[in-house]
Amino acid sequence: MSSHGDRLDKADDTMDRVTVRMDDWQIAAIDQLVENGAYANVSEFVRHAVDEQLEADHV
Structure with a gap:
């Protein structure tokens, strides 16, 4: 996985793959x-959830 220390520019349209472990009930709900x-797919849901959390954390 590449380093993202200075890649916080929202206009950057490159995407990397991220693997996460989740409980079965979370996957079923998604x-x-x-x-x-x-949502169109799981990736869209995850991107939306991450964007929402980053905005809430004022990143």
Whole structure:
């Protein structure tokens, strides 16, 4: 994985893959949101959740 120490520019349109471990119930809930059309796919959900948290933390 590449270093992102100075890559906080939101205009940077390159994306890296990140692997996370989650509880089964979390994965099932995300899958349900995707199936219901709330998000196009799991990646979109994760990007949205991360963006929301970064904004809440004023990053």
